[in-house]
Amino acid sequence: MKKLIMGMAALALLFTSCEKDQPENVNELAQESVDMSDFYVHTDYNDEDGKAAQNGKNCYSMKNLNRLLKEDDKLYRKMYDIEKNTRSILAKSSNANKGKPGSGDGGTTPPPTDNIGIVTIPVVVTVVYSNSQENISEAQINSQIAVLNADFRAQNSDASNTPSEFASVVADSEVQFTLAGVRRYSNATTQWGTNDAVKGQYPPETPATTLNIWVCNIGGGILGYAQFPGGPAATDGVVVGPNYFGNTGYVSAPFDKGRTVTHEVGHYLNLRHIWGDGRCQQDDFVADTPSSDGPNYGCPSYPTTNCRSTDMTMNYMDYTNDNCMYMFSSGQKSRLRTVFASSGPRAAMAP
Ligand code: ARG
Numbered sequence: 001m002k003k004l005i006m007g008m009a010a011l012a013l014l015f016t017s018c019e020k021d022q023p024e025n026v027n028e029l030a031q032e033s034v035d036m037s038d039f040y041v042h043t044d045y046n047d048e049d050g051k052a053a054q055n056g057k058n059c060y061s062m063k064n065l066n067r068l069l070k071e072d073d074k075l076y077r078k079m080y081d082i083e084k085n086t087r088s089i090l091a092k093s094s095n096a097n098k099g100k101p102g103s104g105d106g107g108t109t110p111p112p113t114d115n116i117g118i119v120t121i122p123v124v125v126t127v128v129y130s131n132s133q134e135n136i137s138e139a140q141i142n143s144q145i146a147v148l149n150a151d152f153r154a155q156n157s158d159a160s161n162t163p164s165e166f167a168s169v170v171a172d173s174e175v176q177f178t179l180a181g182v183r184r185y186s187n188a189t190t191q192w193g194t195n196d197a198v199k200g201q202y203p204p205e206t207p208a209t210t211l212n213i214w215v216c217n218i219g220g221g222i223l224g225y226a227q228f229p230g231g232p233a234a235t236d237g238v239v240v241g242p243n244y245f246g247n248t249g250y251v252s253a254p255f256d257k258g259r260t261v262t263h264e265v266g267h268y269l270n271l272r273h274i275w276g277d278g279r280c281q282q283d284d285f286v287a288d289t290p291s292s293d294g295p296n297y298g299c300p301s302y303p304t305t306n307c308r309s310t311d312m313t314m315n316y317m318d319y320t321n322d323n324c325m326y327m328f329s330s331g332q333k334s335r336l337r338t339v340f341a342s343s344g345p346r347a348a349m350a351p
């Protein structure tokens, strides 16, 4: 009798372990069936030719990424693996999403990154100034943190400007920011460029768990640049010009609403430009941002049509003026939150 009970217990154990095994196998299968055939890190078409680098407002995050890719031949593979993991996580949220990276909103199962909850990122701001104007005020720094919080939580007042075509995909990314520290350094350098020299002189503070933002004059009319997930820890973070930081104090219109940092933090959390840095065929790997032929500038009228669809010119990941960009989409939310998954590159920031 005892033997029989033991036997049944063992059998039951076997059954439960079989049941446990199944989802794991399914996950492994999903991981293997991820289609990576369209993966690329950057297309060069607007990099060196002055055409798209209109008014020097070209995105130097991509230029910086190209430099890092040249310096480190393992970075491409790292970013490929991060992308594969992102797609694998999103594919699990719904069968309807299979092959549609970023569309964490199409199915009945919520994105698995939902249960991570609200992510609060501590921010260390390093102000490097060559004159008193560049030594921006505490009020200006606080204004940027407030803009980040409003924009990433979809609490920005201009979100209500979103045309009805896109209103249903405006997303609260459930990422927020707190000011963890301000460091100030006087330095004779007047233009820091985009080669991370400022980070070498003033290394980041605990980059695994902290967003580092260097506020210094970059030069060449460059607003800011970010490092994508997967890059070296020693240069992780965002660099931005003092007059494009925050929405009060020493700020320059039309980039005076703090949206440069919103855009760069989007890159820092693995969002790409909505036109995919290429023509209609190139993609940002987000399903609910319509394909576009290139960046939009200024304050485009609605609808602006490219690639047979309306451009989401009001998305933070386009190149429009600060007061003409006011939303992330739910697909972007799903995508960026995968970086906080336990297998993601910014897992250490998850609560
Ligand atoms: N293209 C800029 C850069 O990375 C960022 C775009 C910011 N756009 C804005 N409206 N603030 O250099």
Ligand code: ZN
Residues within 6 Å of the ligand: 059, 060, 061, 062, 263, 267, 273
């Ligand atoms: Zn950019």
Ligand code: CA
Residues within 6 Å of the ligand: 274, 283, 284, 285, 286, 287, 288, 289, 290, 291
């Ligand atoms: Ca898209």
